[in-house]
Every structure is written in C-alpha cells, then in structure tokens.
Amino acid sequence: MDEETRLIRKGATNHTLAKTVNPPIQRGSTVLLPNAASLYDDDQLTYGITGLATPHALQQALADLEGAEDVTLYPSGLAAITGALLAVLKAGDEVLVVDSAYKPTRRFCDRLLARFGVSTTYYDPALDADALMALATPRTRLIVLEAPGSLTFEMQDIPAIAQAATARGIMTLIDNTWAAGFYFKPLAHGVTLSVQALTKYVGGHSDCFMGSVATSDKAVAALLGEAMWDIGWSVSPDDAYTMLRGLRTLATRLPRHQENGLAVARWLQARPEVSRVLHPALPDDPGHAIWKRDFTGACGLFGVVLKPCAQSAAKAFLDRLELFGLGFSWGGYESLALHCDPQLKFRTIPVNLEGPLLRFHVGLESVEDLKADLERGFAALNA
Numbered sequence: 001m002d003e004e005t006r007l008i009r010k011g012a013t014n015h016t017l018a019k020t021v022n023p024p025i026q027r028g029s030t031v032l033l034p035n036a037a038s039l040y041d042d043d044q045l046t047y048g049i050t051g052l053a054t055p056h057a058l059q060q061a062l063a064d065l066e067g068a069e070d071v072t073l074y075p076s077g078l079a080a081i082t083g084a085l086l087a088v089l090k091a092g093d094e095v096l097v098v099d100s101a102y103k104p105t106r107r108f109c110d111r112l113l114a115r116f117g118v119s120t121t122y123y124d125p126a127l128d129a130d131a132l133m134a135l136a137t138p139r140t141r142l143i144v145l146e147a148p149g150s151l152t153f154e155m156q157d158i159p160a161i162a163q164a165a166t167a168r169g170i171m172t173l174i175d176n177t178w179a180a181g182f183y184f185k186p187l188a189h190g191v192t193l194s195v196q197a198l199t200k201y202v203g204g205h206s207d208c209f210m211g212s213v214a215t216s217d218k219a220v221a222a223l224l225g226e227a228m229w230d231i232g233w234s235v236s237p238d239d240a241y242t243m244l245r246g247l248r249t250l251a252t253r254l255p256r257h258q259e260n261g262l263a264v265a266r267w268l269q270a271r272p273e274v275s276r277v278l279h280p281a282l283p284d285d286p287g288h289a290i291w292k293r294d295f296t297g298a299c300g301l302f303g304v305v306l307k308p309c310a311q312s313a314a315k316a317f318l319d320r321l322e323l324f325g326l327g328f329s330w331g332g333y334e335s336l337a338l339h340c341d342p343q344l345k346f347r348t349i350p351v352n353l354e355g356p357l358l359r360f361h362v363g364l365e366s367v368e369d370l371k372a373d374l375e376r377g378f379a380a381l382n383a
C-alpha cells in the first residue's frame, strides 16, 4: 500500500482492550458492520448517534439507580424534559403541569407545545389526587409533577396522583432532579416517566450537561427511542464518561449535602431576619409528612423566605457572600445562592410570600465556614 493509504488505514484495527476499572471512552460516528445484510438490520447498532460503549454503560448504571427497564439520555436536563414531552404528546392533547415546575419546562409548554397544538393547564402543587383529577379532561394525556417544587419546595402526593392518573389512562412524568434518583424512586411509586437533570447531582461538579428519562413502560420506552431518531439528539462519550464518574460518588456525596444543608437550614431558621425555611426534611415544613413517607433523604437545596424587607436588602445580602457563589444550577460540590422573586411572577397561581425568597444550595464545605459567610450577608442586609 502507498504511504497515503497506510497513513489513513494503519493503527485503526480494533484490538481487544485491556480491562480497566472504567469503560472506554469510545468515540465514533460510523459503525463498521460485518456484512451487507447487517447494514439494514434494525436489531444491530448501525450508527454512533444512539451512543456507543460509554453512554451504554451510563444507561445501565442509571437504570439500576432508577429501578427502570429503560433509560434514554439527552444533551441536557431540559432536553430530557422536552424530549419526553415531544415523544409522548400529540396535537390535540392536553397536559397538566404543576405550577411549581422548573421554569424552562413552562416556557417549552407555553411556546413550543402550544405551537404544535398541545394545551397546558397549570395546577396548584397543593392539590391532592382527587382535586387534580377533577381538572383532567378526556384530552388529558400527561400530568407533569415535581416534588419538591422548584424554588418553593412544595411536596406532592406522588403515589396517590400516579395511581389516580393510571386508573384514568393518563401518564405521569416527574422531574426528579432534587432527589437525584437516589432519595426517591418514582417508578416504584407508579410514575410513568422519571426525568433527571444529571447536570446537577449525578455530575456533581458543575462542569457537564446531560439529562435522563427512565421508564419501565415498554410502549413509552419505544416512543422515547423513536423520538431520538425523529429529532436527532445525541450525547458525547466524554460527557457520558464524566457523568459515570460523578455517579460513582453520588451515594457518598448526597448524605453530606443533606447533613450540611440541614445544619445550615436549621441555623437559618433561628435567624431573626428569616421568616420561614422551605425544606421538606424540616419537621415543621408543610410537606414533611409526605417527604418522610416517600423519600429516604434530602439534598442540599432549599429556600428561605426573609422577613419583609426591601429587595435591595436581599441583594446586599447576596453581594456580601464570599463562599456562596451567585448562580443558577446546583448539585455541584460547592455552595450557591440566588434570589428567586423575578422568577415567581411567571406562576399562574400567585405566590404571595411575606418577604424576598432566596434559594441556597449547600455544598460540601465546612458548615462553620458557610455560617460565617451567611453572617456577613446578614450584616450587609441589616446595614
């Protein structure tokens, strides 16, 4: 062979790989098939877009975490939510979405789903299963749940809602990012689709986007698979590797987030500037009984309603923080804070809080250092 050809072809042979602790990062778009008949064999993996060794390893591990038959991966948590909705809904359908849902979920429903003839009704997270079913019509195909809710942390009676919905032939989808698939198992409670932004706790290091949808319903899994080909999502093997690495320490990191989070939450509860802490693992939280019944733990994310004060005082508090970063997202090893009021005005059911709403993500730092940082914030708030 000419050198030109040798440069192109040598060294490409697939040797059997040495056995390492982690799966290989297998990069590839083209998959070489053994014979002509295989090219059009739907039972074979024929193209890298559906993911090679690394995403498959992650899917297997997540299926175990979620207790699911099937896990589909998406390039972000938001894409997992929108991807699942696109896969199971059609023009003329109606979807019931909890008013405390992650805000971009609502944007997708209001803009894109509406454009394609799917209508959305937002419901109060406080509704019980019967009251929620009273909102369902013959066109209702799916109920979107989130517990605890984004920013306001309301709990929902997931098992009761899932059971009532199933009895009426309505599917349920939960955004289970807060519990990270670890502290709550939606499929075991009858939910059809469990969605996670892996970007948060599974990744755990604030450096990678991905989302997953888990289901044990074969028909729904087939729809999710079809939609991957209809739309063309794909996740990179490097990102799948990063997620898998995060997953290995999920069960080690989460209890520390829980412990630190509760320590900071209790400390905040005792502060004179604080009206209420929104955290379902605190015994006086309205969602505590449900949380205790259905969840096995809590992550490091919760809300704080300040006593009535100017928004500028809340911003002075945030601006004075040194350890808590100011930013969206959460689930990494580091502590974060933000003010939430600008997002609350998009709710359908008005949220009337007595003071500004802050959200904290408590990371793995020392609690004493975090408290000292918050002290500085309160000094600025009071100034």
Ligand SMILES: *Cc1c(COP(=O)(O)O)cnc(C)c1O
Pocket (backbone or CB within 6 Å): 076, 077, 078, 079, 102, 150, 175, 177, 178, 197, 198, 199, 200, 209, 210, 211, 329
């Ligand atoms: C961050 C988040 C998402 C979206 O995840 P991305 O990977 O950032 O798209 C979805 N749901 C909840 C509750 C989130 O906090």
